[in-house]
Amino acid sequence: MVTIFQHDEKRRYLTDMLEIKGDGEVTIGQMAFPDTCLEIKSLQRNIKESTKGTFFAENNNMHFE
Amino acid sequence: MEIEKNEYFLLEELDNSLYITMYQKGFSLLTFNQLIAKHPRINLNRFKELRTAITSGSGEKVHIGDFKPEIECTVAADKMAAFITLNCTEEAFTNERTYFTSEILNCLHNHSVKEGIRMDILSGPLTVNKEILIARGKEPVHGQDAVITYFKRSVRKPTIRDDGKADYYDMNFLDEVKMGEWLGEKIPATKGTPGKTITGEYVVQKNGKNKKLVFDQKTVEACEENGKIVLRALRDGVVETVGGKIQVGDHLIINGDVGVETGNIEFNGSITINGTICENYSVKATKDVAIESEHGISHCDRIESVTGDIYIRGGIFGKGKSVVKAGKNIYVKHANECFLEALGTIHIGYYALGSHVKANHIIADEKNGKLIGGVIEARGKVKAAIVGNRLERRTIIQVAGFDRKKVEKDLKETLLEYKANILKMEQLKQKIEIFDSIEGETNVHQKFQYEQLKKPMIK
Numbered sequence: 319m320v321t322i323f324q325h326d327e328k329r330r331y332l333t334d335m336l337e338i339k340g341d342g343e344v345t346i347g348q349m350a351f352p353d354t355c356l357e358i359k360s361l362q363r364n365i366k367e368s369t370k371g372t373f374f375a376e377n378n379n380m381h382f383e
Numbered sequence: 384m385e386i387e388k389n390e391y392f393l394l395e396e397l398d399n400s401l402y403i404t405m406y407q408k409g410f411s412l413l414t415f416n417q418l419i420a421k422h423p424r425i426n427l428n429r430f431k432e433l434r435t436a437i438t439s440g441s442g443e444k445v446h447i448g449d450f451k452p453e454i455e456c457t458v459a460a461d462k463m464a465a466f467i468t469l470n471c472t473e474e475a476f477t478n479e480r481t482y483f484t485s486e487i488l489n490c491l492h493n494h495s496v497k498e499g500i501r502m503d504i505l506s507g508p509l510t511v512n513k514e515i516l517i518a519r520g521k522e523p524v525h526g527q528d529a530v531i532t533y534f535k536r537s538v539r540k541p542t543i544r545d546d547g548k549a550d551y552y553d554m555n556f557l558d559e560v561k562m563g564e565w566l567g568e569k570i571p572a573t574k575g576t577p578g579k580t581i582t583g584e585y586v587v588q589k590n591g592k593n594k595k596l597v598f599d600q601k602t603v604e605a606c607e608e609n610g611k612i613v614l615r616a617l618r619d620g621v622v623e624t625v626g627g628k629i630q631v632g633d634h635l636i637i638n639g640d641v642g643v644e645t646g647n648i649e650f651n652g653s654i655t656i657n658g659t660i661c662e663n664y665s666v667k668a669t670k671d672v673a674i675e676s677e678h679g680i681s682h683c684d685r686i687e688s689v690t691g692d693i694y695i696r697g698g699i700f701g702k703g704k705s706v707v708k709a710g711k712n713i714y715v716k717h718a719n720e721c722f723l724e725a726l727g728t729i730h731i732g733y734y735a736l737g738s739h740v741k742a743n744h745i746i747a748d749e750k751n752g753k754l755i756g757g758v759i760e761a762r763g764k765v766k767a768a769i770v771g772n773r774l775e776r777r778t779i780i781q782v783a784g785f786d787r788k789k790v791e792k793d794l795k796e797t798l799l800e801y802k803a804n805i806l807k808m809e810q811l812k813q814k815i816e817i818f819d820s821i822e823g824e825t826n827v828h829q830k831f832q833y834e835q836l837k838k839p840m841i842k
Contacts, residue, residue: 321804322804323627324626325804326801328797329798332793332794333794334744334763335763336787336791336794338763338785341786342761342762342785343782345767346769347749347768347769348768349770350769350770350771351772351776353775353777353778354771354777354778355777355778355779356780357782358782358784365770
């Protein structure tokens with residue numbers, strides 16, 4: 319029975335990970351001010367102008383939407 | 384037996400078959416309807432032969448249908464109902480009611496119907512030439528499955544509210560119970576009662592399925608109360624579910640501050656501090672830690688939960704040295720210049736300012752949550768309303784990321800193992816149910832087998 323609960327916990331953790339956009343995600347709901355440095359995996363971006371949205375890494379590229 | 388005779392034909396019955404001998408042509412086929420109304424036992428089913436006989440008027444005896452019995456009885460395939468049809472005229476039935484009643488009973492007897500005869504229908508106004516339900520078997524009453532209810536633990540979801548004077552960061556965190564308090568119950572399965580067919584055979588009922596209450600026998604007891612089995616706490620503590628088992632965990636409540644009076648706290652269980660943690664003091668628990676003071680914590684040394692969550696209602700001012708570390712999640716109103724680390728998720732109500740925040744996921748409130756300055760390190764995702772500030776304070780957000788394909792593969796394997804375990808458990812449950820159904824009739828060997836089977840279920 320304990321094994322079932324452990325598997326269930328792991329299943330929830332992995333499902334939760336797969337709900338993330340790409341291979342790592344940063345979501346800014348209202349505003350990211352300049353001099354914010356984003357790094358997802360080994361991809362970097364310095365925010366120079368105020369912005370909002372979701373940054374995520376996929377296929378060695380940082381995407382923004 | 385002669386049924387009807389006129390100048391056109393002779394209608395007669397022979398061995399329950401109906402024959403017509405036409406002497407001459409000219410009889411209208413439609414006139415047969417009146418004949419049927421007059422003789423309800425007539426059942427014309429060979430229309431082609433009848434038509435040929437009428438049109439030819441050959442004088443030959445022709446088989447044109449059947450002669451129905453006066454009382455027809457049919458028994459349903461499941462033997463749970465019997466029907467009769469009175470093939471007679473209303474007038475005949477009214478005039479010979481006693482005779483018909485007796486014949487109905489004879490007919491039922493001949494069909495072995497001996498249970499559930501509806502005497503109310505039999506003595507009531509019966510309709511002729513229509514199927515009447517005359518006997519109904521007793522349906523079995525199936526037993527109800529056991530119903531289990533457990534104490535519903537609070538969902539850890541912080542809420543943010545602003546009453547105009549102050550902002551509050553609230554959450555139902557630990558569920559405290561006192562000794563003897565209700566933690567769950569089972570309404571036992573019922574056995575039901577057998578039914579009976581109209582021919583007198585018993586119909587076996589399905590007994591309700593038993594279910595097991597899963598609880599820790601050291602901290603929870605099962606008592607029988609008013610026909611139910613009720614789970615009650617054997618001591619004061621917090622309600623926990625570990626491996627599917629409900630239990631009462633150790634709980635230390637400090638009604639004040641952690642400071643000179645208490646010293647540093649280290650506890651095997653969960654801790655609730657209704658005050659704050661004074662400068663340079665630390666708190667460590669193996670399970671959850673809640674710091675309920677609305678004024679927050681200033682300059683404490685360290686707060687640690689080895690395997691559980693940490694909830695800081697009022698936020699923390701760390702002066703660059705306070706460390707908060709959790710085995711699962713951290714819920715904090717705000718964090719100023721401190722180090723937060725969790726293996727699960729860090730939830731921030733208002734802001735993290737100049738702090739080092741490290742977790743699997745970091746979620747700041749979507750309306751109020753700000754991440755200003757410092758380093759935010761996550762494995763999966765970071766969410767916030769605002770990052771940085773107008774003064775353009777440098778804020779570093781690092782997401783280590785993960786290998787999606789590997790996670791997908793892991794999930795697939797986990798699901799397969801999970802499914803296999805569930806199947807195994809279901810098979811065990813079925814075997815246990817068999818033993819449960821013969822409870823009290825088992826021998827020593829069977830009892831041993833039963834106990835062996837139950838072991839993996841309660842582990």
